[in-house]
Amino acid sequence: MSDGWGGDVVRGSIYDFPKYYDVLFGSDWRAEFHFLRACFERFAALPRGRAVRSVFEPACGTGRLLIRFAKAGYSVGGIDLNEAAVAYCNARLQRHGFPASVRVGDMTRFRSPRQWDAAFNPINSFRHLLGEEAAAGHLRCMADCVRPGGLYVIGLHLIPTQGERIQDEAWSARRGQLVVNSYMWSKGIDPHRRIERLGMTVDVYRPTGRMRIEDEMEYFTYTAEQFRTLLARVPQWEPVATYDFAYDIDTPVRVDERTEDVVFVLRRRGE
Numbered sequence: 497m498s499d500g501w502g503g504d505v506v507r508g509s510i511y512d513f514p515k516y517y518d519v520l521f522g523s524d525w526r527a528e529f530h531f532l533r534a535c536f537e538r539f540a541a542l543p544r545g546r547a548v549r550s551v552f553e554p555a556c557g558t559g560r561l562l563i564r565f566a567k568a569g570y571s572v573g574g575i576d577l578n579e580a581a582v583a584y585c586n587a588r589l590q591r592h593g594f595p596a597s598v599r600v601g602d603m604t605r606f607r608s609p610r611q612w613d614a615a616f617n618p619i620n621s622f623r624h625l626l627g628e629e630a631a632a633g634h635l636r637c638m639a640d641c642v643r644p645g646g647l648y649v650i651g652l653h654l655i656p657t658q659g660e661r662i663q664d665e666a667w668s669a670r671r672g673q674l675v676v677n678s679y680m681w682s683k684g685i686d687p688h689r690r691i692e693r694l695g696m697t698v699d700v701y702r703p704t705g706r707m708r709i710e711d712e713m714e715y716f717t718y719t720a721e722q723f724r725t726l727l728a729r730v731p732q733w734e735p736v737a738t739y740d741f742a743y744d745i746d747t748p749v750r751v752d753e754r755t756e757d758v759v760f761v762l763r764r765r766g767e
């Protein structure tokens with residue numbers, strides 16, 4: 497299909513286009529990667545003071561962070577609902593000499609064949625769990641697959657109950673001759689279901705032509721209080737620190753009614 501902008505228009509999910517997803521978000525790995533490593537060093541309390549050596553990412557997508565951890569010597573694993581993203585992630589791991597350690601799976605309910613030292617779930621993927629039951633179930637599955645003393649680091653946007661909230665975001669990235677620009681905006685929140693609908697357009701410029709992906713997705717919403725209530729339901733996790741998307745390990749933040757972007761550092765309690 498083509499419209500006034502002069503290129504093809506596809507209505508679909510950006511997650512079905514892992515190459516374009518990875519160009520768009522893959523360049524943005526450094527701050528998160530270094531922050532996560534700093535969290536592991538500062539907050540993990542594994543037996544005998546052992547350092548974090550293995551990491552697991554639920555909803556890992558293309559594995560833009562997992563590949564960095566693999567290259568840094570960690571053993572890595574992940575799951576994602578999207579087959580195309582999993583294939584892309586495993587192909588890149590294998591290309592760099594690592595096992596294809598990511599599989600298709602639903603983070604709502606899953607079992608990991610092994611335990612991990614730490615896990616992370618950045619940039620709102622947690623909000624794909626559409627409801628508190630799904631989120632609590634997920635946190636329990638994560639508690640089963642992270643060792644006591646290990647960490648689970650979750651990054652998401654809360655809905656502030658005071659002050660303005662950010663309603664849209666734009667990203668732009670280039671890899672070689674491929675340029676990807678995107679714009680994401682809130683289409684509103686259903687307060688009863690606690691569902692936010694988001695629109696997203698992704699414009700892809702290739703030497704052979706251009707293409708627009710028109711996406712729409714739903715995110716579950718949390719105020720700061722609602723997130724605290726959720727965490728209290730799964731006592732296997734002890735909240736140990738909170739940060740924002742500046743990812744500065746020396747600058748923790750206090751979560752209050754105005755907080756939007758937040759990173760919760762949770763530690764797995766012992767049995």
Ligand SMILES: C[S@@+](CC[C@H](N)C(=O)[O-])C[C@H]1O[C@@H](n2cnc3c(N)ncnc32)[C@H](O)[C@@H]1O
Binds near residue numbers: 553554575578581
């Ligand atoms: C915003 S992307 C994040 C990908 C990756 N974590 C990153 O930081 O780049 C969200 C991912 O969540 C996945 N996803 C959504 N719902 C899921 C579910 N229930 N179980 C597993 N993955 C899911 C999507 O397929 C998509 O790859």
